[in-house]
Amino acid sequence: MPLASPLPSPMALNRPQQSPSIFKKRSASGLGSGSPLPSSAASYLSALSQADARARSVSPTSTPALSLSSSVTSSSEDTILHEEEEDALMNSNADGLLLPTRPPNSAQVFSTVHTEFGHCANDKYRTTSQHKLGTPLPTHVEQDPPYYILLSTYVSYLILICLGHVRDFVGKRLSPSSYQHLMPQHGYAPLNSDFDSFYTRRLKTRMDECFSQPVTGVAGRTIMLLDRTSPDYNHTQLFTGTRTRALNISSYNYLGFAQARGGCADAVEESIKRYGISSLGARLEGGGTDLHNMGEALVANFTGMEDALICSMGFATNSTIIPALVSKGCLVISDELNHASIRFGTRISGASVRMFKHNNMKSLESLLKEVISQGQPKTHRPWKKILVVVEGLYSMEGTLVNLPGVLELKKKYKFYLFVDEAHSIGAIGPRGRGVADYFGVNPRSIDILMGTFTKSFGAAGGYIAGSKTIIDHLRVNGHSGAYAESMTPSVLTQVVASMASIMGVAPPDVPSKEIVHPGPVASASLPQWINLPLNLASGEEGTSRLRRLAFNCRYLHSGLIKLGFITYGHPASPIVPLLLFNPGKMNMFHKMMKQRQTPIVVVVVAYPATPLVTSRVRFCVSAAHTKEDIDTVLRACDEIGDVLDLKHGSVRGKDRWNVEQVIARAAELGSNDD
Missing domain, CATH: 3.90.1150.10 (Aspartate Aminotransferase, domain 1)
Known part of the structure; x- marks a missing residue:
């Protein structure tokens, strides 16, 4: 994929003159941009080996700076391949020989994909994600801006609303064809509500340039944007045909496993050869392939729970599992900032819902006292069960749940605890095991752990982990098992490989019984055809x-x-x-x-x-x-x-x-x- 188009993007026209990008190799040695392409597979491999040898002898400590005006040292130039030339080298040559689909020994050519993962060997820029025992969790205090900021913000919305209604009033009379989708036609009521679409038409459309930005390629350290323009004030978007490589700080790629090359990618490629790319037939009558069974066992091991259930979609995990846990006569106590999937699942379960102030233990305890003493509405009978639902890490606020405080209340008031770790699993804790790991508590003190694979693991889908009794119940009563399609083997392999890379793999001679949480994964628990590189298998990476x-x-x-x-x-x-x-x-x-x-x-x-x-x-x-x-x-x-x-x-x-x-x-x- 080319990194730059012959035609400059509209935004590039306004930029100051830039020096050559570091994404292009500038030296004349080996595989440089000024060098002719190797004429055979043998010469390609020889040149690549020489470049790797030079890189290892210099031992660069970090990826070159991303700035397009940055200078590149000679040691970095030897190992930075122009991606366009690299793609050409790996697909064909003048002799018509079949070249490898990826460079050999992927652990040695990390700098060829520095756009996906930036390497840094400086130990000063590392720390441990761990809560200090005995210290209280800092309370989140929302800061208010100066009054003139709040006033101007309210005035901005007021102006937009007033002008929007005026434009609608005039437009419906002077240009009714533009509003046909909001008005009854031929006896049919409009599918779109005039009031509901007002915000979209009068505010969001004005800012659509910063939403839904189309991209291509790997969403790693950098990302390739497809440039676009709008001739009609964002009602439609047209591609200009140019692309822009940008620093990506917008993806949930927390551990950087969104990579097209490396040990995990090699495992996924092997799984496609063995299982194909389709999930059809992978799950029959609630059962699963050997890969699904291994994946669920690995998730249970990773989270420290007895058993786990894997779903093919993160949103569906909450929305289809919660109704299998609670029903009419039960009470769900939810944090006011919980995700929409939790709200949706609770709503369709038929259970009563009460909310407490975000991460406020006093508010939660006060609500618990009230609902336990009053019981169900009208009848005042005791609740069948009380389920408190919180998130490990709140995606819009960036706040962590006060897990020690919630567990103290759990011991006192005897409710069930459901923790959604969509954003915290794999991302926090000294071993990446989520909020329980971060706070140093036993994960089995939590009744149900939910998480997704779309963030830290570079995959898709979600899971539910808990006791074997609960998971067996959810396999039968949860809608995702009976009605949803199973996870594709290639995606599941990415989950297994990345999770094993975080845990590390124990030597084959270590029995599984001797490994305790949060230890490494036993070799026998992984498919034998997954061969992770040493830096991943050891857990060091x-x-x-x-x-x-x-x-x-x-x-x-x-x-x-x-x-x-x-x-x-x-x-x-x-x-x-x-x-x-x-x-x-x-x-x-x-x-x-x-x-x-x-x-x-x-x-x-x-x-x-x-x-x-x-x-x-x-x-x-x-x-x-x-x-x-x-x-x-x-x-x-x-x-x-x-x-x-x-x-x-x-x-x-x-x-x-x-x-x-x-x-x-x-x-x-x-x-x-x-």
């Missing part, structure tokens, strides 16, 4: 990724605060929300980040996903990011924050640092010593 992710999270979170921004969330969270407030600043922030010399793609979030006046940008940090990548994001935020007037945090005066101070003291900000 997985541990390194966890520690790099922990550092990157704390560094970005603390750095933004020191620069004066208002942020939400816990320092250990890989989701770092930066508050924008005014809806007009959402599109501007997105544009200005993407139009920088080093383009950066971000995710902006607004109502109804967030409260009306707390529009925000969510940075999604990954272990694939280098320290220099976070530096790039901080510099961009510092400059854009001054232009858009975003620095309204509580850090003021001498406590506020400039961006160079933040970057120079990165090791201090990213440590877990606070």
